[in-house]
Amino acid sequence: MLEKTFKKVFTFNSTTDAIAFERACKNNDIPGRLIPVPRAISAGCGICWSVPAEDGEKVEEFMKASELRCSGIYDMLL
Amino acid sequence: MANIVVNAVGQNCPIPVVMTTKELNAVTEAGTVETHVDNEVAVQNLLRLASSKGLEAKSEKIEEKHFVVTITVTGPLAEAACEECECAGDARENTVVVVSSDRMGEGNDELGKVLIKGFIYAVSQLEKLPKTVIFYNGGATLPVEGSASLEDLKNLEAQGVEILTCGTCLDYYNLKEKLAVGSVTNMYTIVETIANATKVIKP
Structure with a gap:
């Protein structure tokens, strides 16, 4: 198995929100990537934004400055 | 140190x-x-x-x-619990993942691209990794420079998963120079690999 590192994970209310967030992050050079929501957070289906823990604040600030909203923020070992 | x-x-x-x-x-x-x-x-x-x-x-x-x-x-190891060294043959089952498109499923293309990215990430997290991942046609656009799945594929390769991409397809898409992980393969190898697989996974 791959080495696990600490990540900050942002979940969204809908898949559309997650895709919109990815687009906004890419356009603004914000780090992170979409991954399927880890089982530990939810057994349901969904995608979320994952960044290395040290970049978490950058994403949070970007989210505050934009009109984009997430439904939850988690610290995880992924 | x-x-x-x-x-x-x-x-x-x-x-x-x-x-x-x-x-x-x-x-x-x-x-x-x-x-x-x-x-x-x-x-x-x-x-x-x-x-x-x-x-x-x-x-x-x-x-x-x-x-x-x-x-x-982090320091000297405690007395090794098992002195005999474990040496399994190839523990991976001969599972082959076949990626034939840069999208997962049919319907919306944007969603399909998000899904395939998630699929490859989830494959890289499997406890029992596949032996080989094969890319052809639209799938051949994934193991190349600039692809969002590149990091996951490199992780897979580093763990011993063979990554094969159809050369005809890379050529068709003008991506031959951009292949960034794994190696180029041909139809014979693709067919043999799939034919010898114990399980084929196709997203």
Whole structure:
């Protein structure tokens, strides 16, 4: 198995929100990537934004400055 | 910090594991033991050795037939619980993942691209990794420079998964120069690989 590192994970209310967030992050050079929501957070289906823990604040600030909203923020070992 | 390098290139199992175990048992301070090997089975066995001793390990593919497995030790190891060195053959079942499109499923293209990215990420997180991942047609646009799945595919390759991409397809999409992970293959190898698989996974 791959080495696990600490990540900050942002979940969204809908898949559309997650895709919109990815687009906004890419356009603004914000780090992170979409991954399927880890089982530990939810057994349901969904995608979320994952960044290395040290970049978490950058994403949070970007989210505050934009009109984009997430439904939850988690610290995880992924 | 002591960094020990073990050169086990050209050695078949169980030699790389034996050589590495010897160095691990001789460790007197924190550091790393870096074992160079030339085959995926040795990588799997070294990673298993590390995990059986509760040690952190990572693997990297340097080039064709050259892998480096780095095991991090924090100090002298407690007396090894099991002295005999475990050496399984290839623990991976002969599972082959076939990616024939840059999208997963049919319907919306944007969603399909998000899904395939998630699919490849989830494959890289599998406990039992596939032996081979094959890319053809639209799938051939994934193992190339600038692809969002590149990091996951490199991780898979570093763990000993063979990544094969259809050469005809790379050529068709003008991506031959941009292939960034794994190697180029042809229809015969693709057909043989799928024919010899015990299981084929197609997203």
